[in-house]
Amino acid sequence: MVNQQTDDNVLAVGDTLGAEEVAVYRWLALHGQLDLVRMAEETGVDETAVSSAVDYLVRIGLVQRGKEGDDRLWVVDPHLVAAVATAPVERAIAEQQTQLRVFRDQFAQLASDYKEGRHGVSTDLETIPGLTQVRAALNRAAEQCREDMVTVQPGGTRPPEVLQDALLRDSQMLARGVRMRTVYHHTARFNSPSQAYVATVSALGGEYRTAHQLVDRVIIFDREVAFMTNRNDRLGAVVVREPSVVHFLYELFEQVWSQAQPFSDAATDGLEAVAKDLDRTILRLLAAGLKDETIARRLGMSLRTTRKHIADMMQALGAESRFQAGVAVSARGLLNDDGEPDAAPTTAPA
Template identity: 40%
Template sequence: MLTAASPLLAESQVIAPLQDQAAALGRALQELRSRLDPLQRIHESVAGSRLGTQALVLLTDPREITSALEVAARSCEREVLTAQPGGPRTPEVLEQALPRDTAMLARGVRMQTIYQHSARFSGPTQAYVERVTALGSEVRTLDEFFRRLLIVDRRTAFIPDVENDAGAVLIRHPAVVAFLADSFERVWASALPFTSAHESRTDKSISSAMQRSIARLMLTEDKDSAIARRLGIGERTCRTHIAKMMQQLGARNRTHLGYLLAAAEPQLLEALSEDAPTGPARS
């Protein structure tokens, strides 16, 4: 006669072996971790030594870059010089930077930051600038600038890796850092103090600088998208500027405008209107 077996019996025969296998895998994983931990400590020790002694260090791991930046920020005693091209910064980046920057400012660290003019029309960037300038930071803008740069106490610098946008190069060579700091100071002298979006829209120097930059770039760049990218603005804003210049200079089309700009005397650029829109329209 057949009788129904208890489910508990089936559990002991089927599930119990699986539990034994899971326990064995757990023990193997723990043993592997115990073997790798010493190697990880050695790696961190060597990496820390490498970051602290070598004149040039290529950083490819985002975690390593973040760690190096945090170490530099915590050890900063006097001054931070920063160039942040590319237009407005994202709210996430600003949110991450604010605690670090306010902590340095609270310690009496002097901070100078350069953005592009288009950053003036970003609400999150305006809010960030208002916070840090209230604590003593100085912020200025330019129409166009070189690549991202960070200099700490004129002893350490970070620049992007030319072959990998996500990578960075940590520089400790005194001559190279001094050269970068001197370059920053020369550009800083020609930059304009950061003001609110409303003030920027009515500031004739901002409008004039944006239009002159577009006019210059039109002589070397064929596409509006390339010009917009260089200036950190949207294509729609770039086209608005170009249309305004065409109207002012009597150009029949974009090609005719380029011809006029190439053939004109320097004062033609000065004749461009100073009230063209410079807002952050994106497309």
């Protein structure tokens, strides 16, 4: 029993009735008089608890006593008591709804002014500053999405709180019949929160694949609007609505999707096999002359982890420089004519 009385000793919304109070109220409703011994016997509540329950029910207004010397008790309609208890809350809600309507009306006028000011200005490209605004725009686009959402999600890890927010949004879209496909970096297979998220949403109908190399983040809704990372503001986004550009980005996603692999737990695939596959990709990127920072970004790995892989591979090749590593790769025939690695020096998974 939570006893949070108001000044008038009326039941408040936060108060609850315990099993003892409920049993005593029912007995009084049927008999209408105070008989502690009989009440205790028939309700299974001891006399002390019965007396306390009666006092509490009287105090909150569910029971009324007779005049002095009258041991009769009258129960009060609980709907009336509830109406009194909820009245302050309903008034507060009504006030907040009024404030909300005023707020929305003001911003509706601002939106009208915004549209008027942008009349004749192309809306094919829009810049959204700040993470909070980007999330709001993504949520709005997700609510309006009807058929299809595709995402390229680089990086090996995503914070659990971000995945929790995405879970609600994605589950709502899937429930509406929206097809949802996402490509992660292979390194996401090592991230437990990502594994749990993918397993949950896959069961709802989401589709997930992974690839070693990915372009920057892009999200496309209904082949009509695309969100891209703002190069000058990594927390912001660029929204593209120009049909030809959105079509190009969508076709680019389809190519990445067709070459990606179904999302799977790295441990299930075998850590050694995954490590060898990763080393082959790093070897190809090294052969292309890419810098450590570029390789790390392409593979969705931290720069520190990428450099450790490169150092381990150079040690396995017996090379002290990238030039020597290139000579060793060529001498061992580790790259075929297409620049693809036939094999790679084995390193331990990081």
